[in-house]
Amino acid sequence: MxxxxxxxxxxxxxxxxxxxxxxxxxxxxxxxxxxxxxxxxxxxxxxxxxxxxxxxxxxxxxxxxxxxxxxxxxxxxxxxxAPKTKEGNLLPYSVEVVSIDHPGIVHHLAAFFSGREINIRDLATTSYAAAHTGTPMFQVHMTIDVSASLHIARLREEFMDLCDQLNLDAIIEPSKL
The missing domain is CATH 3.30.70.260 (ACT domain)
Known part of the structure; x- marks a missing residue:
C-alpha cells in the first residue's frame, strides 16, 4: 500500500x-x-x-x-x-565547514556542489562568537548525495582547494546515517 x-x-x-x-x-x-x-x-x-x-x-x-x-x-x-524515491546509486556524504563569518559562504558551497550536479539533501548553518576572542564565526553542516560513479578523491581534492581559496576549514566524509 x-x-x-x-x-x-x-x-x-x-x-x-x-x-x-x-x-x-x-x-x-x-x-x-x-x-x-x-x-x-x-x-x-x-x-x-x-x-x-x-x-x-x-x-x-x-x-x-x-x-x-x-x-x-x-x-x-x-x-x-509523494514518497521519496531512491535515485540511482547515491551515497550520502557529510560536509562540515567552519570559518570567520563573511558573506557568500553558503552560496560558494552551493555553487560548487550544484556545478557537479550533487544534490544538497540537508543544510544547517549557525553563527557564533569564538571563545576568548569573540570573533564572529560561521558554521555549515550539510548532507549531500554523491553518485557512486563519481571519483570521490577528485571531488574531495577540488572541494578542499575551494575551501583553501575561501579560507574555510572543512571536512567531507561518508555520512554516518
Missing part, C-alpha cells in the same frame, strides 16, 4: 507549547509525523514536517490547517507530496 504524505511548513512567534499543540493537531486527525525540522530563528519558531496518513486523514488536516495555524499564532502552509 502506498503511503500518503503532506508537507507542512509553519512560522510564528516563538513561545513554549507550540510543538505540543502542533503535534496534537496532527495526532488528533489520525496522522503521524514521519520527519521534521524545527528551530528558533531570531524570535520566531519555524517548522517543516512530513506527515503521513490515509488520504482522508490528510484531507482533514489540510482543510483545518489554516484556521488551526491562526489559532496557534502560526502562518501554516501544506502541500501534498
Amino acid at each position: 502506498q503511503k500518503n504524505f503532506l508537507v507542512i511548513s509553519a512560522l510564528g512567534e516563538d513561545r513554549p507549547g507550540i510543538v505540543e499543540e502542533l503535534s496534537r493537531l496532527i495526532s488528533d486527525t489520525g496522522c503521524s509525523i514521519e520527519d521534521s525540522r524545527m528551530t528558533v530563528l531570531g524570535g520566531d519558531f519555524a517548522v517543516i514536517l512530513l506527515v503521513e496518513g490515509r488520504w482522508n486523514e490528510l484531507a482533514k488536516l489540510e482543510t483545518g490547517l489554516p484556521a488551526a495555524g491562526r489559532k496557534l499564532g502560526l502562518t501554516a502552509h501544506a502541500k501534498r507530496t
Whole structure:
C-alpha cells in the first residue's frame, strides 16, 4: 500500500507549547509525523514536517490547517507530496565547514556542489562568537548525495582547494546515517 504524505511548513512567534499543540493537531486527525525540522530563528519558531496518513486523514488536516495555524499564532502552509524515491546509486556524504563569518559562504558551497550536479539533501548553518576572542564565526553542516560513479578523491581534492581559496576549514566524509 502506498503511503500518503503532506508537507507542512509553519512560522510564528516563538513561545513554549507550540510543538505540543502542533503535534496534537496532527495526532488528533489520525496522522503521524514521519520527519521534521524545527528551530528558533531570531524570535520566531519555524517548522517543516512530513506527515503521513490515509488520504482522508490528510484531507482533514489540510482543510483545518489554516484556521488551526491562526489559532496557534502560526502562518501554516501544506502541500501534498509523494514518497521519496531512491535515485540511482547515491551515497550520502557529510560536509562540515567552519570559518570567520563573511558573506557568500553558503552560496560558494552551493555553487560548487550544484556545478557537479550533487544534490544538497540537508543544510544547517549557525553563527557564533569564538571563545576568548569573540570573533564572529560561521558554521555549515550539510548532507549531500554523491553518485557512486563519481571519483570521490577528485571531488574531495577540488572541494578542499575551494575551501583553501575561501579560507574555510572543512571536512567531507561518508555520512554516518
